[in-house]
Amino acid sequence: MLTRETNRYASQILELRPDISGKRKHESDWSPVTSDELQKFLGLVLLMGHIEKDSIRDYWSTDDLTDTPIFRKIMSRDRFLMILKFLHFENNKEKPDKIMNYDRLWKIRNVFDHLKTTYKQVYSPAEELAIDEIIVKFKGRVIFRQYIPKKRKQWGIKLYKIADKEGYTYDMEVYLGKDKAKDPNFSASYNVVKEMSGTIRDKGHKLFMDNFFSSPELFVYLLNENKINSCGTIRPNRKHFPKDVSRGKLNRGETTVRFTNGMTALRWKDKRDVFMLSNMHNPMVIADDQTKPDIITCYNKNMGYVDLSDRMANSYTFGRRTLKWTKKLFFHLLDLTVLNAYILSKISNIEKNHKVFRMNLIRELIHYSDLQAPTLSPSSRKKQCKYLCSHFPFDTKKRRRCAVCSAKGLQRRSTVICKACDVALCINCFEAYHTVTGDYGTQSPNPSGEESLSTTFFSSGATANH
Numbered sequence: 001m002l003t004r005e006t007n008r009y010a011s012q013i014l015e016l017r018p019d020i021s022g023k024r025k026h027e028s029d030w031s032p033v034t035s036d037e038l039q040k041f042l043g044l045v046l047l048m049g050h051i052e053k054d055s056i057r058d059y060w061s062t063d064d065l066t067d068t069p070i071f072r073k074i075m076s077r078d079r080f081l082m083i084l085k086f087l088h089f090e091n092n093k094e095k096p097d098k099i100m101n102y103d104r105l106w107k108i109r110n111v112f113d114h115l116k117t118t119y120k121q122v123y124s125p126a127e128e129l130a131i132d133e134i135i136v137k138f139k140g141r142v143i144f145r146q147y148i149p150k151k152r153k154q155w156g157i158k159l160y161k162i163a164d165k166e167g168y169t170y171d172m173e174v175y176l177g178k179d180k181a182k183d184p185n186f187s188a189s190y191n192v193v194k195e196m197s198g199t200i201r202d203k204g205h206k207l208f209m210d211n212f213f214s215s216p217e218l219f220v221y222l223l224n225e226n227k228i229n230s231c232g233t234i235r236p237n238r239k240h241f242p243k244d245v246s247r248g249k250l251n252r253g254e255t256t257v258r259f260t261n262g263m264t265a266l267r268w269k270d271k272r273d274v275f276m277l278s279n280m281h282n283p284m285v286i287a288d289d290q291t292k293p294d295i296i297t298c299y300n301k302n303m304g305y306v307d308l309s310d311r312m313a314n315s316y317t318f319g320r321r322t323l324k325w326t327k328k329l330f331f332h333l334l335d336l337t338v339l340n341a342y343i344l345s346k347i348s349n350i351e352k353n354h355k356v357f358r359m360n361l362i363r364e365l366i367h368y369s370d371l372q373a374p375t376l377s378p379s380s381r382k383k384q385c386k387y388l389c390s391h392f393p394f395d396t397k398k399r400r401r402c403a404v405c406s407a408k409g410l411q412r413r414s415t416v417i418c419k420a421c422d423v424a425l426c427i428n429c430f431e432a433y434h435t436v437t438g439d440y441g442t443q444s445p446n447p448s449g450e451e452s453l454s455t456t457f458f459s460s461g462a463t464a465n466h
Helices: 002-016 022-029 035-048 056-060 069-074 077-086 108-122 188-200 215-227 292-302 305-315 324-345 354-365 376-389 403-407 427-435 453-458
Strands: 128-139 155-163 169-173 206-209 230-233 255-260 262-269 273-278 393-401 413-418
Touching: 002 035, 002 077, 035 069, 035 077, 035 324, 035 354, 056 069, 056 077, 056 273, 069 077, 108 169, 108 324, 128 188, 128 305, 128 324, 128 393, 155 188, 155 305, 155 324, 169 188, 169 324, 188 206, 188 215, 206 292, 215 230, 215 262, 255 292, 262 292, 273 292, 324 354, 376 393, 403 427, 413 427
Parallel strands: 128 206, 206 230
Antiparallel strands: 128 155, 155 169, 230 273, 255 262, 262 273, 393 413
């Protein structure tokens, strides 16, 4: 899908610009991207999440202080930038009618729905689940961009997610603005939970949520229609929430409780009033080592699953301000998909470390094992051997000039040579030659007409020990 639509979009753009010049001149050299090449591109995108630099171009810089040669080995800078520019997810010529059933997510809908379906097919979530909203940071232009001042990332694309204790995202939806097709008698938050809970119905799950979603009507629906127990903080002005729960003053640690039809409404005084709603807790249960009702403890334990998933997915992220909203969302989905794959791997006892899992995946995507080691010149091989080979002194009985002493202008000769380097050295110079930074030069294998080391050594029937 990505390969096909990226190539299609590139062709459409280049047809509109037959005479490209100036900074975009390199675009005229575009050749269709292959699936193999797109894998390498995605591998480099993931790798950029581990190596933070000021701009994309810096990854191809040859500055000794910031050089990262792996990027040049995999793909040229211009090729990477062209693929990033033309990366596309849907055919622009199939844009839906804005009047009839217009989908604001149509530019990336197929990718989004494919991932959602896959997430649910390959995983069975834990009993306790949390639903919450997160923000994919984005300050560019998109009609459904949201501003949530209480969030760490205040501006961006809002997603609703269901996650479990491992941080696995089981289901998700993008908030696209008010939907006139949904039931107008209920809030947007009610409709979101109602729709998403259908994927976990009749399985005995417990769903935790905050006061943005919670309401008595929603909890009744989830239990009666989907067999889902619910717990969450709630706003005291919600419809059908008992008004007398919020009346009066409480001292710290005190509670007010009301029951009706298997549902508990609770007010607990901590630093401030905390209002809770649950249909699966006994509010009078307090553990010996706690000072708060069990309903509060259980909520605090389970509510953070979506935040956990978001933190882990954003641990290594490809963040660039100039990206279009479709690409910004796609790269978030890429990180999220890698995280879900890691969680599956961890549960199967294959890989326990998130970073190690990502690095192994990157190696596969960029075909790291296929990279050939650079060929060294003869002089480079000698220098490399000088520090990496096994070096042992050997008495040849023939006197030759010491390499270290010669470099110092001294006329000293020695019968001792290094077998690996094939140079004569005084015993006292042996360590200096192999450890001191600097180049003492290289000697001809036979500088004085003596028989070479290899001839002398192997003709005598001896073997080399390294």
